[in-house]
Amino acid sequence: MTLPRLLTGVTQSPMPWDRHLQVHGDPQTNQRPEELLAHVKRSGLRGRGGGSFPLATKMQAVRRSRGTPILLVNGCEGEPMSAKDRLLMVCLPHLVIDGALTVARAIGADEILIAVDELNVRAGETVQWALTQRPELRGSGRVPEILWTPSGIVSGQESALVRWCNDGIAKPVAVPPRVTERGISRRPTLVANVETLAHVALIARHGADWFRRLGTVEDPGSALVTVTGAVRHPGVYEIALGCTLRALLGSAGGQSEPVRSLLVGGYAGTWIDATEASTARLARRELSGLGTRLGAGILVALPASACPVAETTRVAGWLAEQTAGQCGPCVNGLASIADELADVRDGSAGPDALGRLQRWCELATGRGACAHPDGTAAFVASALRVFAVEFLDHMRHGPCDACEAPPVLTVPGRLAAA
């Protein structure tokens, strides 16, 4: 079987239960837990929420821990340039539910929570609607529940979600135990991204060998990627891991205008030069050689007509605001980076601004409770590298003509004060 897999039969409207059965067949949620775990392990499936951690390892950790596990389905999708989790929940909710029921059974979880950004009402309500259609949940006291979470890039982090459940504070924690040992209500908790679970839905049906028929040995399977920017048809595409960036751009209709650079992995990802990027493959080892990673599956083609300094500065400002406000190096480092970038863009920065930015990026890395400062630092550091000429130009001459162009990288608008 070839592509699409997850996106088979997708339309604009939610796929109802009967249609879902026609397209994919019986969910096979009643396999023996050991059998399912073996399938997932052999499939080599890694988390698709950004962390790329092997799902089977997490499942085993939860099974080893004391207490009845809880499954927390992560549909928060805090990355502004990502739309794939929303697409799954809004258009293919039964695939996500299949995967959730399957994994819950495999780890012995008796409770499933589905975390959805409180602003993403449509996604949460569509999943709720789909749950009412499931025959296996009828009359069951164990229907998965939607957990509405505060909007933001940090609140979808796994320890933040667990703390939100326990204490009503959606901020990461720094201290062990891990959530797989002691999470929600002190029970072992498996946090898995909605796309990861959608893959499990198909692995349960077709097996690990089938899953590995696409992708590479190290990066098996398909993945959803949100492609935006200077492409003819922006949207969510399903690709085989290991395909080239050029092929991915091709599936989005190709470039719509000359492209200066590609942002891979979203706002916690990195910029790479368009020329070095064209032949690169979407595989972890190859991307890490380019200093980047696919993260939650995001690709933005920055057109040559946009100003990379203005784009980077705007996003860095938003990322600094997204800090949970807990860790000094994140609070101070990200604010300093954002302010300095704004000065560089405006041509009002001191002579050693780029050196300071470089140092602050290093200081922000590896010193927070979560990876938010690391991701922001990687994003900014890559911009300094790829757009060195543009940064120097702004320092000397101030804003360019393209600084006022409509943004390519969008940040969520601020809500009016409640």
Next chain:
Amino acid sequence: MRLRVDPIACEAHGLCAELLPELIELDEWGYPVIVDAQVPAALEQLARRAVSACPTLALRLQAQARSVSPGRELAE
């Protein structure tokens, strides 16, 4: 033994860098930067003093790094 900082608990009092400048520096906002997390035997006594002097109990000494599993280690 390895030195670790709980970045949420740390409030930049800076005593650790004063007591253990061999292994800990402060960044420009006063937060500790651990230069070398591995504590040599000769400095263990001083490291313990630094740990007990931390007003927010943010500085920790741990026997060894835990095995690799999901989630994130305490920031070093």
